[in-house]
Amino acid sequence: MSDPTSDRTADPADRVTVLLVDDDPLVRAGLRLMLGGAPDVAVVGEAADGGEVPALVAAHAPDVVLMDIRMPRLDGLAATEALRRRPDPPEVLVLTTFHTDEHVLRALRAGAAGFVLKDTPPAEIVEAVRKVAAGEPALSPAVIRQLIAQVSGPGGGPDGPGRAADRARRRLAALGEREREVAVAVGRGRSNAEIAAELYMSVPTVKTHVSRILTKLDLNNRVQIALLVHDAGEASGES
Incomplete structure (x- = not known):
């Protein structure tokens, strides 16, 4: 072409x-x-x-x-x-x-x-x-909410909602406490600056945590973090 x-x-x-x-x-x-x-x-x-x-x-x-x-x-x-x-x-x-x-x-x-x-x-x-x-x-928080509806609806996960949630929770269990907090915030559609303010850490520290999460969970990007968090049922309180 x-x-x-x-x-x-x-x-x-x-x-x-x-x-x-x-x-x-x-x-x-x-x-x-x-x-x-x-x-x-x-x-x-x-x-x-x-x-x-x-x-x-x-x-x-x-x-x-x-x-x-x-x-x-x-x-x-x-x-x-x-x-x-x-x-x-x-x-x-x-x-x-x-x-x-x-x-x-x-x-x-x-x-x-x-x-x-x-x-x-x-x-x-x-x-x-x-x-x-x-x-x-x-991907805006509003769009993430639309995706949550698809994920959490009947049969929303690739193996059904129950099995998808169990698998997602097992994967998130590999994270440290601070990494898990950052992952949940990503799942709520928060930016790095918003996560830094909410969790009282610097933006560079947030970026470091995100990089570690991607590496530990073998994910490509923040959207995949968000989807995994939603699969696990850990993204309550979206706004």
Whole structure:
């Protein structure tokens, strides 16, 4: 597929590089135009199917892959799972029509850092790209609550709610007391600054705890921490 270039003069090293993956060329064109208006974002390639993604990621090493879910051959779910198994993988931001797409939860469990609706205002899509590139989930507390409803509903977990909760609690038991407090706060949708204020620690300390949680639990990102906490029934008091 094509590899768009940019005539902007900003330092390329400071830009967030993005790979667009969508089977609709009009959607890709719109996204390229939208992202092209941000001086700190650069589109480095495009793919029309998930099967094209590995070669383009290897060639361009994008910071973020903006990934459609529904594609005719290899869909975005399988492509996300494969990408997140790579060493030093790019962040994945899923494109979806959330309210009608029952596969968003699977994408997040696979390691996607968040998602954006295809009709999201352009400025919000650009900001979501920046957030996931910086290691923050593009997932608001309100959206997390919608995901909780899916997780906690009848049969919400992959093995049913009871077995999923038991497994999640066993995994969380590997954390120290302070790490568990941070994990629960992440599950409530709190930012690092909010966690620091609530738990009386510095932001760098919060970041250290989050990194340790990810390592201990073999997770990809904060969204997966949140989902595990919700599976365990530990996220009471969301706001």
